[in-house]
Amino acid sequence: TSSRIAPGQVISPLSRINGNKSYITLRIFKEQSSGDWQIHVGANSGHPKPVGYFPKSLIIGLIDKPVEISFGGYVKHRKSRPSPPMGSGYVFETGRAASFGILKLIDAQGIDHNIVADLPSSTDGKGCYTPSKIKWAQFFYGGPSCAD
Incomplete structure (x- = not known):
């Protein structure tokens, strides 16, 4: 739902070891009214804004069960x-x-x-x-x- 961030996008500006640091905030949560999983992102202390969601229809088997969220990199x-x-x-x-x-x-x-x-x-x-x-x-x- 956002055109300002996409999967695989490079965070800019990059952090420097002995210089300025860049930060992102990720919030992933289940919206109680719809059951959809919302994704919000903020950069460098900016308030996280909605960028997308996973509709509950994609994860039917997890609607009322515990959820595991994994982060990774390569x-x-x-x-x-x-x-x-x-x-x-x-x-x-x-x-x-x-x-x-x-x-x-x-x-x-x-x-x-x-x-x-x-x-x-x-x-x-x-x-x-x-x-x-x-x-x-x-x-x-x-x-x-x-x-x-």
């Missing part, structure tokens, strides 16, 4: 061997890795709760881009180039 370059870096190119132990922060769950009453417990994660199995555990409602991810 890196790919057709001429790159080894594979290119992910995020900032730093692993989470350095304190300079890319991150997701202020993770919250919005319940059926619209009340948000910080996610402070660790959640399941997975990697490519090569150990190239391993995420950190969730701590203080945030986690770090990414890493340098990795041999295939």
Whole structure:
């Protein structure tokens, strides 16, 4: 429903390790009146605005059941061997890795709760881009180039 953001779009301006940081806010929630899953996005402290939705008709089997939401990423370059870096190119132990922060769950009453417990994660199995555990409602991810 929005022409200002689309799947796969590059966030601009990019964050810089020792410079300005860019932020996005993602809100995904089930609208109680329609049962549709709404997606709102905001950039750099802007209030999240609606950009699209998943109609309840697409997810009939989940209408009244718990829902799992997954976030992920991948890196790919057709001429790159080894594979290119992910995020900032730093692993989470350095304190300079890319991150997701202020993770919250919005319940059926619209009340948000910080996610402070660790959640399941997975990697490519090569150990190239391993995420950190969730701590203080945030986690770090990414890493340098990795041999295939």
